[in-house]
Structure formats: C-alpha cells, structure tokens
Amino acid sequence: MPFRQIRYRLFNAPAVLFLVSIVLCSATASLAQQPSASGQDHPDAPSTTQPNNSAPRHSPSGAFFSTLQRKSLVFPDIATSEGPLRSGEKFQLFVNNSISLSTLFASAAGSGIAQATNSPEGYGQGGEGYAKRFGASMARNASSNFFGTFLLASALHQDPRFFPQADPTFGGSMKYAVRRLFITRSDSGHDTANWSGLLGPALGEGLANAYWPERERTAGDTLQRYGVDMATTVGYNMLRNYWPVFFKRLRGGSSHGSGKN
Numbered sequence: 001m002p003f004r005q006i007r008y009r010l011f012n013a014p015a016v017l018f019l020v021s022i023v024l025c026s027a028t029a030s031l032a033q034q035p036s037a038s039g040q041d042h043p044d045a046p047s048t049t050q051p052n053n054s055a056p057r058h059s060p061s062g063a064f065f066s067t068l069q070r071k072s073l074v075f076p077d078i079a080t081s082e083g084p085l086r087s088g089e090k091f092q093l094f095v096n097n098s099i100s101l102s103t104l105f106a107s108a109a110g111s112g113i114a115q116a117t118n119s120p121e122g123y124g125q126g127g128e129g130y131a132k133r134f135g136a137s138m139a140r141n142a143s144s145n146f147f148g149t150f151l152l153a154s155a156l157h158q159d160p161r162f163f164p165q166a167d168p169t170f171g172g173s174m175k176y177a178v179r180r181l182f183i184t185r186s187d188s189g190h191d192t193a194n195w196s197g198l199l200g201p202a203l204g205e206g207l208a209n210a211y212w213p214e215r216e217r218t219a220g221d222t223l224q225r226y227g228v229d230m231a232t233t234v235g236y237n238m239l240r241n242y243w244p245v246f247f248k249r250l251r252g253g254s255s256h257g258s259g260k261n
Contacts, residue, residue, distance in 0.1 A: 074101045075240050077149070079161040084187035087154040093161070094150040098142040102236070107137035122213020136211060143207045144229070148200015158196045159185040164241045177237035181230060201229040 071080055076096035085093065097103065111133035118125065123132040153160040163185065165176060184194035205225045209217040 071096075072243065075162070075236075075243055076100050077161050078240055078243060079159075079163045082189070084159060084189075085161070087150075090153050090160060091150045094145040097145045097149055098138070102239075103138070103141050106232075107134055107141065111137055120213045120216045122215060136208065139211065140204055140208050140225075144201045144204030146200075147203040148196045152196035152200055156196055157187040158192060158194070159187055159189075160196060161185075162237065162240045164244055168241050168245060173238055173241045176241060177234045180237050181233055197233070201233075202226055205229065 072078055077093060111130055114120075114123075114133050115125065115130050123129045123136075149160040152158070162180065165173065168176070180194075181197065182194055183191050184197055186192040205222050208225070209222060212221075
C-alpha cells in the first residue's frame with residue numbers, strides 16, 4: 001500500500017478512535033481517584049429537590065434554577081449543587097460529558113444520517129465510513145468539552161454546568177435555551193458572558209481539521225460545523241431544562257419507579 005494511503009488511514013480512523021479510547025481511560029481513572037460525595041453518586045436519572053432558600057438564586061423568565069440530588073448519566077452537566085466546581089471537578093465533568101449516553105446516542109444517530117447523505121464525502125461508505133464518522137463525532141465532542149468545559153471554564157472561572165429552571169414553560173424554556181448559549185454563571189454565582197461555551201466548540205472544530213477529510217477543511221466548512229454546534233447546543237439546552245421535570249413526573253406516576261433513566 002502506498003505511503004500516502006497509509007498516512008490517510010492513520011489520520012482518519014485509528015487516530016480518532018484512539019482519542020476516544022483515551023477519553024474512556026481518563027474517565028475510569030478520574031472516577032476511581034475521586035470518591036463520591038454524599039448525594040453525588042451516579043444513578044441513571046436525576047431527581048429534583050426544593051430550592052435552598054439560603055442559596056443565591058437566578059430567575060430567568062420568572063423561574064428559579066432547580067438543583068438536583070443526583071447526577072444523570074444522560075446529561076452529566078445538569079447541576080447537582082449551587083456551589084462552584086474546582087478545576088479537577090471541571091476536568092471530570094469534561095470526561096463524563098464526552099462519554100455520556102446523550103453524546104453516544106447523538107454521535108451514533110448523527111453518523112447514520114451523515115452516512116446516508118455521504119457527508120463528508122471523504123469518509124466514504126460502508127462500515128469503515130460509518131466508523132470514521134462516529135469516531136470523528138466523538139472526538140469533536142471530546143475536544144469541544146476539553147476546551148470549553150475544562151480549560152477555558154477553569155481559566156475564566158466560569159461554571160460549565162447547566163442549571164435548569166424549576167418550573168419551565170415551553171416559551172420560557174426556548175428563551176432560556178437561547179440565552180444560556182450566550183450567558184453562563186461565574187464560579188461566584190453571577191451571570192457572565194459564556195466565553196467558554198462559545199469558544200470551546202470553535203477551538204474543537206479547528207482541531208477537527210487535523211482529521212477531517214482534506215477537501216473539507218476550509219474556513220467556510222469549519223464555520224458551518226460551528227454553526228451546527230451552536231444550534232445543537234440550543235436543542236440540548238431545551239432537553240436539559242425539561243429533563244429533571246420529566247423524570248420527576250415519571251417517578252410520581254409509578255409506585256415502583258426506580259428513578260433511573
């Protein structure tokens with residue numbers, strides 16, 4: 001096999017899958033080194049509590065943020081407490097987000113759609129083409145989370161978690177989902193420009209050009225992917241805002257509900 005073909009395969013499939021495996025190993029090591037705090041274990045679904053009257057509150061669209069007792073395996077970045085995260089906790093959140101069920105599902109579904117539309121064309125078709133698309137999607141999510149959730153959030157003292165509204169309405173949730181794209185919390189609990197959330201995906205997409213098909217690494221292609229990332233984030237914000245409410249009602253309707261999603 002010519003050297004150029006070997007190099008192409010190396011930087012388009014195994015390298016991407018290798019990055020994903022590094023993330024998985026980091027998750028195992030991180031979880032093994034950090035003991036679970038009380039009420040911070042990892043069941044399958046979050047459960048809501050009454051807001052703490054002594055804690056600082058924010059009230060977008062007239063509704064307070066709700067806090068959660070337990071982390072969700074689907075959306076690990078839904079806040080479980082009002083207090084700020086340490087840098088090590090932000091790193092663990094980056095790892096958890098990178099391998100969460102929502103990330104795996106979105107990458108699998110998105111890769112299937114991309115396979116059907118043959119986008120990007122450079123990855124080809126068949127099982128190998130799907131593997132490249134899935135690996136690239138997981139790697140893009142991992143790098144975006146590394147820059148946004150960990151590196152920039154730590155440097156800028158911003159809280160990368162999502163604080164859902166206590167009683168969301170559809171219209172209010174839509175406004176909050178868009179607002180949350182541009183505004184986030186600082187570690188001190190105040191509203192601040194969401195530079196970590198805006199710049200993290202941009203840096204992740206720039207890094208993706210290292211393994212993206214060569215013909216689709218232009219500035220226009222990169223900006224297009226970034227725009228899709230921003231639109232997807234708004235949709236994720238809508239889901240995360242309703243996630244605790246959905247499972248609270250689901251458990252309330254079943255006397256034998258386990259509280260897991």
